[in-house]
Amino acid sequence: MRKEEFLKELRYSLEGRLPDADIREITSDYGDVFENASAEGKSEQEVADELGSPAKIARTILEEDELKKRETAAREAEERARMAENEARAARAAEAEARAAADQARDAFRKEPAADARYGPFAGRMAPMGTRLAAYLTDGVIQIALLIFVGLVILGIPMLLSDGRYGYWGGRLTVYFQLMTLLLVAAVGCMNLLTAVFVWATNGYTPGKWLFKIRVVRLSGQKITFMEAVMREFLIKGIASGMTSGLLNLFSFIWGCSSDFNKTVQDLVADTTVVFDERRG
């Protein structure tokens, strides 16, 4: 086999299976072998015999190449797997962190419910003490007007019927007046009880509060019970304040100006406060 034949066969065996640049380099390398050997006086045939079959050389080269490719592919796959694992680990860590943060937030919330969580529905909607005072005074005026009206009816009608004279009723009328006066006094005391009933029945309104669009609410958000209404309106604002000549109500008003959620004494007792009525506000 001569040099050209050898190189051609080598090239054919490699063609299409290696990059052209590699094939050129390989054939050039083996061409050099022929050059160098012939410089030493060897014939091309001798060199070709020593080198062995070009097909065998090509096969060795290709095997080597294939091995190298496989090694590279394996290394790359390993690298990819490692990267994927790292990513997955990072994702898991982030997830765990997020979960821990959520747990922590929940625990903190459970341990120490924020004031806003409890009073949240009403926070920021407190009725100013001025409005409450106005409603209170309005209620007072309405109560007095009501009492005068009732008093006129109870005491005035018999007077009108008697035509300015006692005539027929005689001494019995005097007893009637005394009785009715007593009843009227009792009615004054009962006014606050009436207010309590009103607050309970309307779930938080008094006539004055209705006018000023504010209402009493329980801080827990539930409906005011009858007993709470009685405590708030009758026992505290009526009896207790009456016994202290109104001083308790005065103190309550001042106290409410600075306490949390504008809680007055009656609010503390019934766990209530007064807010703007969002449905009518």
Added chain:
Amino acid sequence: MDAQLKKGVLEMCILLQLRKKDMYGYEIMKIIQDAFPEVYDGSIYTILRRLKSEAYTENYMKDVPSGGPQRKYYHITPAGLEYTARMVSEWERLTESVERMR
């Protein structure tokens, strides 16, 4: 001789030669052929190719003193030196083990 063993040994011997001085392909081939006449089969360039692709050697072209086409020289890289040292120590351990077996 086992193909893998032969390849490994030839690879080490080529690197050991290149550690001494830069050489061109045919020169390397002759030395190996002289040292291992019975194993030589002409695939020396596949080993040189592999060494280069692993970056254990690098090539450069150099003029022939007597004229004619340039020759491709092989030069060992630092990575090649390190690899050679590793192979030699492995080889020594191997032969020691084999010696103890005798």
